[in-house]
Structures are given as C-alpha cells and as structure tokens.
Amino acid sequence: MGFNWGFIVKFLPNYAAAVALTVKLAVLGVSLSAVVGAVCGLVLYFKVKVVRTIVRGYIELSRNTPLVIQLFFLYYGIPKLGLKLSGEACAIIGLAFLGGGYMAEAFRGGLESVSEAQLESGLSVGLNAWQMTRFVILPQALSVAAPALGANCVFLIKETSVVSVIAIQDVMSLTKELIGMYYNTYETLAILVLCYSLILIPVSLAFSLIERRLRHAEFGD
Amino acid sequence: MGILARGDDSVEILKIKGLKKTYGGKTVINGVDLTISRGEVAVVLGPSGCGKTTLLKCVNGLESHQGGVILFNGQPLGEGGLKWTLARQKIGMVFQSYDLFPHMTVLSNVMLGPLRAQKRAKDEVYAQALELLDRVGLSDRRDDYPRQLSGGQKQRIAIVRALCMNPELMLFDEVTASLDPEMVREVLDVMMGLAKRGMTMLIVTHEMEFAKAAADRIIFMDEGVIAEESEAGDFFKSPRTERAKRFLNTFYFD
Numbered sequence: 127m128g129f130n131w132g133f134i135v136k137f138l139p140n141y142a143a144a145v146a147l148t149v150k151l152a153v154l155g156v157s158l159s160a161v162v163g164a165v166c167g168l169v170l171y172f173k174v175k176v177v178r179t180i181v182r183g184y185i186e187l188s189r190n191t192p193l194v195i196q197l198f199f200l201y202y203g204i205p206k207l208g209l210k211l212s213g214e215a216c217a218i219i220g221l222a223f224l225g226g227g228y229m230a231e232a233f234r235g236g237l238e239s240v241s242e243a244q245l246e247s248g249l250s251v252g253l254n255a256w257q258m259t260r261f262v263i264l265p266q267a268l269s270v271a272a273p274a275l276g277a278n279c280v281f282l283i284k285e286t287s288v289v290s291v292i293a294i295q296d297v298m299s300l301t302k303e304l305i306g307m308y309y310n311t312y313e314t315l316a317i318l319v320l321c322y323s324l325i326l327i328p329v330s331l332a333f334s335l336i337e338r339r340l341r342h343a344e345f346g347d
Numbered sequence: 348m349g350i351l352a353r354g355d356d357s358v359e360i361l362k363i364k365g366l367k368k369t370y371g372g373k374t375v376i377n378g379v380d381l382t383i384s385r386g387e388v389a390v391v392l393g394p395s396g397c398g399k400t401t402l403l404k405c406v407n408g409l410e411s412h413q414g415g416v417i418l419f420n421g422q423p424l425g426e427g428g429l430k431w432t433l434a435r436q437k438i439g440m441v442f443q444s445y446d447l448f449p450h451m452t453v454l455s456n457v458m459l460g461p462l463r464a465q466k467r468a469k470d471e472v473y474a475q476a477l478e479l480l481d482r483v484g485l486s487d488r489r490d491d492y493p494r495q496l497s498g499g500q501k502q503r504i505a506i507v508r509a510l511c512m513n514p515e516l517m518l519f520d521e522v523t524a525s526l527d528p529e530m531v532r533e534v535l536d537v538m539m540g541l542a543k544r545g546m547t548m549l550i551v552t553h554e555m556e557f558a559k560a561a562a563d564r565i566i567f568m569d570e571g572v573i574a575e576e577s578e579a580g581d582f583f584k585s586p587r588t589e590r591a592k593r594f595l596n597t598f599y600f601d
C-alpha cells in the first residue's frame with residue numbers, strides 16, 4: 127500500500143481552507159471563553175451576591191455536558207425559539223460556553239492562591255478594591271493560573287474537532303468527507319494528524335515559554 | 348477656645364475608646380482604651396494570643412471591630428467617618444513576614460502606594476523613594492526583586508514602603524520575629540532612627556532591650572485588655588501587676 131502523494135496535493139487547497147477555519151474557531155472560541163472565564167472567576171472570588179449562584183450553575187452545566195450536545199442545542203434548538211444562528215456562530219458560542227466554565231475554575235484557583243498577607247499588605251498602603259485587583263491580585267493570580275489556562279486552550283482547540291457535527295467545513299469534517307468519497311483513509315488521517323499538530327504544537331510551546339517567564343518574574347527559577 | 352480645643356486634638360493623634368473585637372462568639376479585644384500622642388513611641392507587650400496583632404489591625408481597619416471607636420486626629424475611622432483607604436494612607440503598617448509584592452522590584456514596591464493610592468507625581472515619589480532607600484542603606488538594591496534580598500533587607504524595604512506614604516503614625520507588628528539574629532539589629536536601628544526623628548509609633552515586639560531603649564510608654568496586654576500602662580523605665584524596674592511580673596520573668600534565666 128503506497129502513500130498517494132497525488133491525492134494529498136490535489137486536496138491541499140481544501141485542507142488549507144479547513145485549517146484556516148479551525149484556527150479561526152479556535153482563536154475566537156478561546157478568546158471568548160477566556161473573557162467569560164475571567165469575569166466568572168472574579169465574580170466567584172469577590173463573592174458577588176446572586177450572580178455568584180448563577181455563575182456556579184453555569185460552570186456545572188458547561189463542564190458536565192458534552193460539547194456535542196451543547197452544539198446540537200444551539201444549532202437545532204435555538205432556531206425553534208426564532209433565532210437562527212450560522213454554523214460558525216454556533217461553533218464559537220459553543221466553544222465559549224464550554225471553555226468559559228473551565229477557564230473560570232482556572233482563574234478562580236489563581237485568584238484564591240493570593241495569600242491573605244499579600245492582601246493586607248496591599249490594603250495597608252491605601253489601595254482601593256480596583257487598585258488591589260489590578261496591581262496586587264491579578265498579576266500574582268495569573269502566574270499561578272497560567273499552566274491551567276494553557277492546558278484549557280489546548281483542550282479547547284482539540285474540541286474544535288467536534289464542530290463537524292453541525293455541518294461546518296473544518297479539518298475534521300473535511301477528513302470524514304474525503305474518506306467517505308475516496309476511501310483514502312491512510313492519507314487523510316495522516317494529514318488530519320499533521321494539521322492538528324501544526325496548530326497545537328506551537329500553542330503548547332508558546333504556553334510553556336510564557337509560563338517559564340511568569341515564574342521567573344515571580345520566583346526566579 | 349475653638350482654636351485651643353483643636354490644638355489639643357492634634358496632640359492626641361490616636362484615641363481608642365472601649366474597643367471590642369470578637370471572632371464568632373469569642374471576644375479577643377475586650378474594652379481597650381488607649382491614647383497615643385504625636386511623637387510618642389508606645390510599645391505593646393504581652394503573651395502570645397493576648398490580642399496585640401488584632402489591636403493593631405483594628406487601628407488601620409484590616410480587622411473590623413464590634414464595639415467602641417477609634418479616633419485619628421479627632422476624626423472617627425471607618426463606617427461613617429474617615430474612609431479606611433484614606434486612613435491607611437496616614438497610618439503605615441509593617442508586618443512580621445515583610446509581605447513585599449513578589450512580582451515587583453524594590454522601587455515599584457515602595458512607589459505603588461504613593462503613585463496609585465495617593466496619586467502623587469512620579470518624579471517627586473521617585474526622589475523620595477531613593478532618599479528613603481538610601482537612609483536604610485539599600486538604594487543600590489532598588490531594581491532587585493524581593494526574592495533576591497535577605498530577610499533583614501526585605502524588612503527594611505517594607506518599612507520604607509510604609510514611610511514613603513508620609514504616614515503620621517506607624518504600626519509595627521513583631522517586625523523582627525522572623526529574622527535571623529544577626530539581621531534583627533539592622534531593622535531595630537532603622538526603627539530607632541525613626542523614633543529619634545519624632546515619628547509616632549505603636550510597636551508590638553518581644554525585643555525587651557529594644558523596648559527599654561525606644562519606648563516612651565509600655566502597654567502591657569493580657570487576654571484582650573490593657574492590664575498595665577506605665578512609663579517604660581517604671582515598667583521594667585517595678586511592674587505593678589502580677590501578670591506583668593510573670594510575663595517579664597519569662598525573659599530572664601536564673
């Protein structure tokens with residue numbers, strides 16, 4: 127069984143477009159989930175009344191339902207309520223919904239790791255709540271949360287492979303389609319692995335670099 | 348008369364009346380009255396758990412209190428009075444474990460409060476920070492991070508961080524208790540220098556020789572109350588209460 131290079135070359139443009147879409151979904155999904163997670167993490171940390179209960183419910187829901195179900199709900203359920211979302215919009219919202227819950231927990235963990243002594247120290251020089259958050263709490267919380275945040279990014283990028291269920295032409299759905307049409311399982315799967323590695327390995331490397339720099343600033347090791 | 352009355356107020360920089368503090372059901376400060384005059388050095392002594400730290404933290408609002416009032420220059424602090432964020436700009440505090448901000452250089456640590464809380468001009472704050480660092484012999488460490496410094500150096504920086512706010516009153520909570528013996532002296536010398544310059548200080552310490560040398564007045568606490576309050580000389584020579592005698596005896600061997 128030889129490796130069919132001609133097949134690969136022929137569909138390279140399709141793969142390029144699919145990778146571009148996957149990257150777009152990943153970038154938007156991860157960014158949005160980071161925003162959702164940061165807001166929810168702060169709500170939990172500052173114990174904002176009422177909102178905090180809603181946030182807790184959201185986190186449980188997002189972390190304990192599969193992304194496929196969340197996507198089906200957005201793509202097939204929401205239109206019944208009169209709001210039609212494009213496949214891409216559903217994919218991005220779905221990723222943000224799922225990722226927001228995980229990111230919130232990572233942020234909360236980082237925030238809660240900042241010691242009581244550090245808080246008293248900041249307060250003792252007259253800082254107000256906003257200044258405390260900006261200059262004392264967040265910088266220290268982020269360097270503690272960085273590994274978890276990085277792991278969540280990688281996890282979410284992998285989860286983009288699930289969006290093929292709602293008829294979007296990402297790398298995963300292109301692969302399935304090509305296998306269905308040409309039975310070149312060997313080649314298509316090889317490219318699939320290659321595509322995700324191309325996206326994920328640089329992300330992982332970037333995060334370990336960022337982590338090391340953050341730790342260096344704080345602890346010098 | 349009005350002018351005279353105000354003049355009297357400014358002599359009494361801190362006045363605590365009937366202070367009560369409870370944790371859950373447990374009373375840890377049980378009716379403390381205390382007046383500190385401008386320029387005075389008052390040292391708080393007492394056995395572990397008697398409420399010394401709690402008292403200091405009530406003064407700058409790091410702990411809430413459940414009864415009594417705290418007046419600063421005649422003005423009540425906290426709810427309904429001077430806001431804590433403003434009060435803390437005039438009441439500096441130094442802690443046992445230094446608690447410098449680990450992610451900031453020495454200079455940033457010192458300048459954070461003046462720049463952000465007090466919103467002062469950068470040039471002016473920078474000049475003052477360098478002058479104060481120079482006074483404690485650490486201006487060459489201005490760009491270092493706390494982790495690069497010894498305990499004694501960190502504590503001197505923590506004192507500078509509080510001083511750079513131009514406080515009218517300084518609170519010290521066992522600031523040498525975590526230090527190796529050879530570093531205790533460098534920190535106490537800085538505090539002694541402050542006393543000589545007329546800084547008003549409320550100091551919790553277990554350094555008896557320092558207390559003898561620096562204090563104008565000793566406040567001896569036990570079980571949440573002030574058990575004895577005397578001139579420093581009198582207290583060490585002839586403590587009036589049994590409890591104070593027993594406490595002082597724990598520091599000597601025979």
Ligand SMILES: Nc1ncnc2c1ncn2[C@@H]1O[C@H](COP(=O)(O)OP(=O)(O)OP(=O)(O)O)[C@@H](O)[C@H]1O
Nearest residue numbers: 370371375393394395396397398399400401402521
């Ligand atoms: N956060 C807290 N919750 C409950 N109890 C507390 C808390 N902080 C202090 N206490 C109690 O209050 C009492 C006074 O504590 P405080 O720390 O003021 O004592 P201290 O005189 O500073 O003692 P030390 O010399 O050991 O520092 C102690 O009995 C302590 O157990």
Ligand SMILES: [Mg+2]
Nearest residue numbers: 399400401521
């Ligand atoms: Mg204490």
